[in-house]
Amino acid sequence: MLENWPLLSLLIWLPIAGGMVVLALGERFRSAAKITALAVTLLTFYLCIPLYGYFDNTQSAMQFIEQQPWIAGLNIFYHLGIDGIALPLIVLTALMTLLVVAAGWQVIQKRVAQYLAAFLIMEGLMIGVFAALDAILFYVFFEAMLIPMFLIIGVWGGPNRIYATLKFFLYTFFGSVLFLLALIYLHLQSGGFEILEFHQLPLGATQQLWIFLAFLFAFGVKVPMFPLHTWLPDAHVEAPTGGSVILAAITLKIGAYGFLRFALPITPDACLQLSGLVIVLSLVAVVYVGFVALAQKDLKKLIAYSSIAHMGFVTLGAFVMFAMLADVAPADKTATAILGLQGAMVQMVSHGFVSAALFLCVGVLYDRMHTRLIGDYGGVANSMPVFAAFMVLFALANTGLPGTSGFVGEFLVILASFKVSLWYAIPAATTLVLGASYTLWMIKRVVFGDIANERVAALKDIDQREFGILALLAIAVIVIGVWPQPLLDVMQPSIENLVQHILQSKL
């Protein structure tokens, strides 16, 4: 029965409608609003089960297609559909929103209904981004998404939130404008806004180059890639916990998803031409940003920089195969490309879990001590042993320990990089040392040691609600680490299809 439902539309509009209801209930019906929000996120997550169940992972074509004319004059359609690349990200979005609602349950005191509504609307818009097959539809979701995030940081954020929101908004908006220009140009070439038609569009070298640069800027800001990354630490520091979780777990992935959905298939030759640049920027993200993370004194900034370094692996995995020499056998090239892209995708999903978990852990501490400075902590394990166990686990996942999800993506990307060149693999592999340094040094200063001060001594360990949230993430992190095959299976045909497409020159 469920398979005939417009599941994607439901996944998009149910949370948005739910958000409107929560907004309407407002502060006067505070508890009703909270329960509605929880129910809507639960139901949305529940809808992902049939989505996964009915998803056919033997084929690479778009599934769950819905198509309605929207603006007929310009050939714009309300066109939805997903493949194996979008599916895991949609499930991730639904799960993260659920966790964020649960995490903010008692913590947010100011304008709860509006806070929850913002996240619900955000959820629908983000799912819309992943499900859209029409470029304008994608663009609308992509842009609309900025508004709730802008509000989340601007209203519930920290003291310096205005600077952070402005920076965040201007950066992303600037990228978006270039993206829109590229879309209009593509529209003029193809007569429509079908993303899949864009993929087939023959484009000359110069055309591709300009379009690619627009994409690079638009998505590079979102990922964020060095040197477009400085908005992220500021935004994270000022954002409330839920905002940080969504920002790290989902919105960064939208940038990488944009590369896979637009840049690689539409402008493969420009990708080839500029792959060196992207690879170098990715490696700078891994090494330079890894060092910068080491210098941080603020927990959230540290995790934010760590996110940038980890996202470096995503862009590296997505672009590294372009740098393979022309004389390499095509089969070898395909295999390496699959390895890199699968690695990038797993890294995205894994980083979604791990960074979200770390931000939630910081949230747990912040709720109790109202400080994010590493120096204010010390010996948390004494007063919060259960919490400490979780935080250490997620920290280890962040260092890419085998058996956790953090290992899988990095490992696959390093394998692919070495296949391309020793000189890409060496800087990439420094993450083993750098990642461990900044993460575990932080753990040493925050979690271990003797009780640093009275406030740490007075800390209460996590309650059942917090335990449930962290346990769920812990299970996800370990399951993907021990057995990534099911996740890879979902993505395999789509990635193979993408690889076939991008390794073929359009010239």
Added chain:
Amino acid sequence: MQYIYLSIVLFSLIGAIIVGLGCSRLSRVAAHSIAITGVAIAFVLSLFVLFNVTLQHAPVYNGSVYQWASLGGLSLEIGFLIDGLTALMITVVSFISLLVHIYTIGYMRDDPGYNRFFSYISMFTFAMLMLVMSNNFLQLFFGWEAVGLASYLLIGFWFKRPTATAAGLKAFLINRVGDFGFILGIAAIFAVSGSLDYQTVFQQAPVIAELNVVGLGDGSGSMLTLICIFLFIGAMGKSAQVPLHIWLPDSMEGPTPISALIHAATMVTAGVFMVARMSPLFEYSETALSFILVIGALTALLMGMVGIVQHDIKRVIAYSTLSQLGYMVVALGASAYSAAIFHLMTHAFFKALLFLAAGSVIIALHHEQDMRRMGGLRKLMPVTYWTCLIGALALIGFPGLSGFYSKDMIIEVVGHSKLWGAGVAEFCVVVGVFVTALYTFRMIFLTFHGQPRFDAHTAAQIKESPHVVTIPLILLAIPSVLVGALTVKPLLFGDLLRNALVVFNIHNTLLKAHPEFHGVISYTFHSLQSPALYLAAAGVFTAWWLYIKQPQWPAKIKTALLPLHHILRRKYWVDEIYQNGIAAGSRALADRLWRFGDAFIIDGIIINGSARLITRGADRLRNVQSGYLFHYAFAMIVGLLLLLGWMYLR
């Protein structure tokens, strides 16, 4: 059979999980019973596998358990390779782990983290077994990192002590430096062979040996040498070879059972095991073998010498471990992989014994580790004394004891090696024998002989440790005596390891040293002629002279050789180089990059700078719209004139 193999690893994992999750709820008895049962089952099954392989001559088992990932033509699996090498390793690992589990009941009796400790050591056992049973590089890396994790958690077990957490972090990070090389080695193997399965890779070794490295120097570097050196960097981290050795002495911050199990008997030998397992690759690269030879030799001698000046009883044994690991690595470099594994095994028994005996002393003295406050414990703790003495004799290579056979063989094979660096290596291992005997018996004499150097109040309280402590000591003393004589034939000259190891004829130093094996007794007598034995005797005599006969001499020697003493006390300043050079340098660099790169250039100049530029520009531009009519009129007239002038001139 595969269910037996699976059970070996799973029972210790299940033990770890149950005890770990039920940490706060389980009683102590329940916790240690569960953990010990898991490891005991693993030991019994390992013994069964060992018998099956040795006596029944079971064929090599190579099978997968499940597919971890498959993508783009690459299949990554979790699986087991069971041959003589694996069977031997799992037996040693599970045996020592079992004894350490039992010993822990006594040692950690009063510790609030009792259950957590059992969970960690069971988890460690699982990881170590996975590492040695692996049939592929992925799982090897899994086990490799997981034992590192266990080591990190256990060194920092007493997490309130800043020194303990610092030592844990240091161990993890230095190991990660090694793993940086190791993962590159694995990636290189994948790049050239398209597989991470041992068998597939080893079959391709002759082909890989022909390949050159693209993009490095003039392109004539051997790919296989690069791979082997990368892999060996991993081994240098895990097996604490110079210059990645500095974490091991600090790891003594952890509870003593851990020092015995992880930092002496099992985990630190993982690097040695790995190189032996990869012998089909290493044999092709003489450059890599020479590198291994030299690194091992430096570790063997230099670290042993540091052991002479240590006061902390555990640190003496820790430096001894470093030195003995150096011996094993030297054997690897001389292509005598079986001799390395042989020494790994005998060392596992007697070094675990020495650590546990030291632990017994430490608990008797209420966590006193400084030998300057010990002495005369022989009468008070007879079981500890005699077992410790057996361990010490085995370590220095007393004829007939286990260490005698294994160490002597290493010294002999190095003498037959023709590789570059073999001369240095031979010098180091021969001199090392004297050094070993000296620091070992310095420790024995300072701890158990002479006058007690603690107060009468402490003396009244000292008693022999409980049975859970002494029985493991006795059970370790037995193999420390016997295992060498019993296994020298099957290990070195039999076919227990023959399926697992590859040695080229030109590198076969073992065969050159002993073209024929005439039995243990004649072998023992043969070795009586070697200089090593007399050097060891000289070392014991020196220790006796200095610490029993003329106890005032060491101070005099110290004054006479002050510069040398200083070098050894400062441990060649390697820690300082790391601390003040690398660690502090990285932190300073990190700070600079952040303040200069991110905050100053990107944010300060580019982002806020362009914002300021726009603001300022807008400010200027705003003046144009002044609202005064005469401004606009003036502008119009100037504009009109310019326009007309331009048209006229055209």
